Amino acid sequence: MKIGELSKISGVSVRMLRYYEEQGLLQPSRTAAGYRDFNQQEIRTLERIKLLSAAGMNLNTILEFLPCVRGNALVFEPCDELIELLHAQIKQVDKKAAELAASRRVLMGFLDEIDGS
DNA sequence: TTTCTTACA
DNA sequence: TGTAAGTA
Numbered sequence: 001m002k003i004g005e006l007s008k009i010s011g012v013s014v015r016m017l018r019y020y021e022e023q024g025l026l027q028p029s030r031t032a033a034g035y036r037d038f039n040q041q042e043i044r045t046l047e048r049i050k051l052l053s054a055a056g057m058n059l060n061t062i063l064e065f066l067p068c069v070r071g072n073a074l075v076f077e078p079c080d081e082l083i084e085l086l087h088a089q090i091k092q093v094d095k096k097a098a099e100l101a102a103s104r105r106v107l108m109g110f111l112d113e114i115d116g117s
Numbered sequence: 118t119t120t121c122t123t124a125c126a
Numbered sequence: 127t128g129t130a131a132g133t134a
Contacts, residue, residue, distance in 0.1 A: 004119060014120085015127055033134065035120055121133075 003028075006038045010046055017046075023059045025049055025066065056093055061085060 007014045020026045021036065026045060028036040048069045052062040068079035 002120075013127075015129090018121090019127085033120080119134100123131090125130085126128090 001038050003036050003038065006043065006046070010043070010050075012046065012050070020046070020049060020059070023063065025059060025063055055089065056096075057089060061089065 003014050003017055006012075007017055010017075012020075017026070017038075018036075021028060026038075026042050026049075028038045028042050031037050045066065048066060049062055052065055052069065057065065064085060065082060068082050
Protein backbone atom coordinates (compact mmCIF):
# COMPACT_ATOMS: atom_id res chain seq x y z
CA MET A 1 0.00 0.00 0.00
CA LYS A 2 1.04 3.59 -0.48
CA ILE A 3 2.57 5.68 2.27
CA GLY A 4 -0.47 7.89 2.72
CA GLU A 5 -2.69 4.90 3.31
CA LEU A 6 -0.29 3.34 5.81
CA SER A 7 0.00 6.66 7.59
CA LYS A 8 -3.76 6.86 7.94
CA ILE A 9 -4.25 3.37 9.33
CA SER A 10 -1.16 3.42 11.54
CA GLY A 11 -1.41 6.94 12.87
CA VAL A 12 2.26 7.45 12.04
CA SER A 13 2.97 10.56 9.98
CA VAL A 14 4.17 10.22 6.41
CA ARG A 15 7.24 12.16 7.48
CA MET A 16 8.08 9.58 10.16
CA LEU A 17 7.41 6.67 7.84
CA ARG A 18 10.00 8.02 5.43
CA TYR A 19 12.37 8.70 8.31
CA TYR A 20 12.02 5.12 9.54
CA GLU A 21 13.04 3.91 6.13
CA GLU A 22 15.99 6.29 6.09
CA GLN A 23 17.11 4.84 9.41
CA GLY A 24 16.81 1.30 8.10
CA LEU A 25 13.86 0.26 10.23
CA LEU A 26 11.59 -0.20 7.25
CA GLN A 27 12.52 -1.32 3.74
CA PRO A 28 9.50 -0.81 1.51
CA SER A 29 9.84 -1.71 -2.15
CA ARG A 30 9.25 0.87 -4.84
CA THR A 31 6.68 1.03 -7.61
CA ALA A 32 7.63 1.89 -11.16
CA ALA A 33 6.83 5.51 -10.38
CA GLY A 34 9.21 5.45 -7.43
CA TYR A 35 6.47 5.39 -4.83
CA ARG A 36 7.14 3.43 -1.65
CA ASP A 37 5.09 0.22 -1.54
CA PHE A 38 4.49 -1.14 1.96
CA ASN A 39 3.54 -4.80 2.29
CA GLN A 40 2.14 -6.74 5.23
CA GLN A 41 5.62 -7.33 6.57
CA GLU A 42 6.37 -3.61 6.79
CA ILE A 43 3.05 -3.11 8.54
CA ARG A 44 3.94 -5.70 11.14
CA THR A 45 7.38 -4.18 11.56
CA LEU A 46 5.80 -0.77 12.06
CA GLU A 47 3.67 -2.16 14.87
CA ARG A 48 6.81 -3.45 16.53
CA ILE A 49 8.46 -0.09 16.11
CA LYS A 50 5.52 1.56 17.82
CA LEU A 51 5.77 -0.98 20.62
CA LEU A 52 9.47 -0.36 21.12
CA SER A 53 8.92 3.39 20.97
CA ALA A 54 6.44 3.05 23.82
CA ALA A 55 9.26 1.39 25.73
CA GLY A 56 11.22 4.59 25.31
CA MET A 57 13.78 3.34 22.84
CA ASN A 58 15.37 5.62 20.29
CA LEU A 59 15.47 4.56 16.64
CA ASN A 60 18.99 3.21 16.89
CA THR A 61 18.23 0.84 19.73
CA ILE A 62 14.98 -0.12 18.05
CA LEU A 63 16.98 -1.03 14.98
CA GLU A 64 19.11 -3.38 17.06
CA PHE A 65 16.11 -4.76 18.86
CA LEU A 66 13.78 -5.21 15.92
CA PRO A 67 14.99 -8.66 14.81
CA CYS A 68 14.25 -10.00 18.29
CA VAL A 69 10.62 -9.03 18.60
CA ARG A 70 7.87 -11.24 17.28
CA GLY A 71 4.44 -10.00 16.38
CA ASN A 72 2.68 -7.28 18.32
CA ALA A 73 3.16 -8.92 21.67
CA LEU A 74 6.13 -8.79 23.95
CA VAL A 75 7.46 -12.09 22.71
CA PHE A 76 11.17 -12.23 22.14
CA GLU A 77 13.29 -14.58 20.15
CA PRO A 78 16.20 -16.11 22.04
CA CYS A 79 18.44 -13.12 21.44
CA ASP A 80 20.47 -13.44 24.62
CA GLU A 81 22.99 -10.89 23.45
CA LEU A 82 20.27 -8.29 23.75
CA ILE A 83 19.43 -8.68 27.43
CA GLU A 84 22.25 -6.25 28.00
CA LEU A 85 20.49 -3.75 25.80
CA LEU A 86 17.37 -4.30 27.88
CA HIS A 87 19.26 -3.53 31.08
CA ALA A 88 20.68 -0.40 29.50
CA GLN A 89 17.18 0.72 28.56
CA ILE A 90 15.86 0.14 32.06
CA LYS A 91 18.76 2.13 33.41
CA GLN A 92 17.83 5.02 31.15
CA VAL A 93 14.22 4.84 32.28
CA ASP A 94 15.36 4.95 35.90
CA LYS A 95 17.44 8.01 35.14
CA LYS A 96 14.47 9.80 33.59
CA ALA A 97 12.34 8.81 36.55
CA ALA A 98 14.88 10.40 38.86
CA GLU A 99 14.89 13.58 36.80
CA LEU A 100 11.11 13.76 36.86
CA ALA A 101 11.14 13.26 40.61
CA ALA A 102 13.56 16.19 40.89
CA SER A 103 11.25 18.36 38.79
CA ARG A 104 8.38 17.38 41.01
CA ARG A 105 10.27 18.50 44.10
CA VAL A 106 10.96 21.90 42.52
CA LEU A 107 7.28 22.29 41.62
CA MET A 108 6.23 21.31 45.10
CA GLY A 109 8.62 23.89 46.43
CA PHE A 110 6.91 26.62 44.38
CA LEU A 111 3.57 25.58 45.76
CA ASP A 112 4.84 25.76 49.32
CA GLU A 113 6.10 29.30 48.74
CA ILE A 114 2.70 30.37 47.43
CA ASP A 115 0.88 28.80 50.34
CA GLY A 116 3.37 30.32 52.70
CA SER A 117 2.83 33.87 51.36
C1' DT B 118 -4.31 14.45 -5.59
C1' DT B 119 -0.58 11.93 -3.87
C1' DT B 120 4.15 11.02 -3.56
C1' DC B 121 9.19 12.07 -4.06
C1' DT B 122 13.56 14.51 -2.54
C1' DT B 123 15.96 18.10 -0.36
C1' DA B 124 16.35 21.56 2.88
C1' DC B 125 15.07 24.92 6.47
C1' DA B 126 12.96 26.13 10.99
C1' DT C 127 8.84 16.75 12.96
C1' DG C 128 6.23 20.01 9.98
C1' DT C 129 6.35 22.43 5.89
C1' DA C 130 7.84 24.49 1.29
C1' DA C 131 9.23 23.91 -3.49
C1' DG C 132 9.08 21.71 -8.01
C1' DT C 133 8.12 17.08 -10.10
C1' DA C 134 6.19 12.79 -11.81
